[in-house]
Structures are given as C-alpha cells and as structure tokens.
Amino acid sequence: MADKITSIDIRILKLLSRNARLTYKELAEILGTTRQRISRRMDRLERNGVIKKYTVIPDYDALGYIHVILGITVKPTVNIDEIIHILVEDENVKVVQRALGTHNLVIHVVGPKDMKELEKMIAEVTRKIPEIDKLDITFITDTVKFEVL
C-alpha cells in the first residue's frame, strides 16, 4: 500500500458501500468534483486492493439457499495457509477469512435448504481441514443490517 488513502477516497468508499452501482457522474455530483477525478481515485483504490470487490448482498432464503458460517479453530501446529489454499478452490466455500481469537479460520458455505444435503456439503468441506479443535456452526436466518464502512 504505497499510495496514501485520502479523505476523498474515504468519501467515495462510503458512498459505494451504500450503493456500488453509483456512476462516476453521480459520485462526482455528490462529492462536488469531476468524473475524471472519481475515475482516477477508483482505479487507484481497485489497483491497490483497497477495494477488493464490488458485489451484491442477496436474500439467500428467497433464492432457496441457506447461508452457513463455520467458525473453525485448528490446532496451533496446523499450517493455515495450506488449508486456505485448498478451501479457496472449493466452489461450495464462498468466503474464506484468516482470523485471530476464538476462531482462526472463518468460512461461509451457501448450501441447499435440505438439511441432509447441507450436512453432506458441510462434511465434505470440513473433511479438508485437518486437526480441527473446535467447529462452531451458525446458520444465518436473516441479515438485518449489512454495512461496510
């Protein structure tokens, strides 16, 4: 991260976090600047990885899916990088996060509502992780608020 984050960057990020589909023109009007400047700042934020992705937050229930969070604690001797490398390739695993604290790995699985099938899917994923000390399974029933910044 060589480039400094400026206050205009933060303002752009806040606006995009509420609506990632705002056009350069709309952002420029709200922030009282030019399209060119917005475009330049956003390119930079994307290139630097400050913006990892523009995405949608869907209602999984409406789509017929269940959103499951697995909070995983592995034994201290385990190489987390190796596990992450394997999990990232698994298309059933949507989110992979390194962590510190109660869990040292947080993964999200989006699966079928059928509990027997879901159980099978979760088992297939967790089988890839050696030496799990603790596995906390949480089914998200409703995302009431989702903000980023």
Next chain:
Amino acid sequence: MADKITSIDIRILKLLSRNARLTYKELAEILGTTRQRISRRMDRLERNGVIKKYTVIPDYDALGYIHVILGITVKPTVNIDEIIHILVEDENVKVVQRALGTHNLVIHVVGPKDMKELEKMIAEVTRKIPEIDKLDITFITDTVKFEVL
C-alpha cells in the same frame, strides 16, 4: 416473494456478485439479451429484496481498521428482536444477523487498530445486549475469498 426467480435472474445475480458495477449494456451483451430486459429483471430483484444491496468489500487493514466478528449466544428467554432493534441503530455495528446454531446473533464491528480503543468499542456494543451466555470474539486478519453465489 410473489415473483418467481428465473434462470436469467440467477445468471444476472452471479455476474453482479462478481462485479456489481457491470452496466445494463454489459450484462445484456454477456447474457445475449436486451438492456431493457436486464433493467426490468434487476428492478424486480431489487423491489423484491432478493438483491438487498450493491456494496464494496474493502481491505480494512489498508484503511486502518480492524474487522471484528462477535458470535453471540443469548439466554433462550431473551427477546432477540428487541436486541436487534437496538443494535441496528448503533453506527459502530456494521452487520447484524439473526442466527441459529452455536450463536443466535452474529454482529460485525469495524473499529480502530488501537486495542484499548477497540476494547472500549466492543464493550459499548455488548453492554447493549442483555443476558449474553457466550461471546466469541474473532478478529478477521484477511479476507482471502469473498464470493456470494
């Protein structure tokens, strides 16, 4: 959810989940259909709440923040709706999710890197939740993968 989700909806959602800034024109070209149809389907998905939000996934570390997940289990007698109502209003609480399983409430806090300040912020949030049975605190150190669908 009166309207049925069609296969074109799913294809639109998958594309937007990878890049929420795709224009109607780009989506139409990829899916071999018209701008009008894309616009109509997206309006519908937004109106129905199937698309809850278009947002960005930022690199919190680069912005000087820490992303903390609190997995909370409250006593069975507690009214979760009341707690959610209070937490949603707290600007330090970015994500609020109802849940079933290990935790019955998952909340995300984005706070300062200074651990003393962060501790204070977390304490202020958790103080609003009566009768916590179990609180799991997980600091996200890296979001390696973030997909939605």
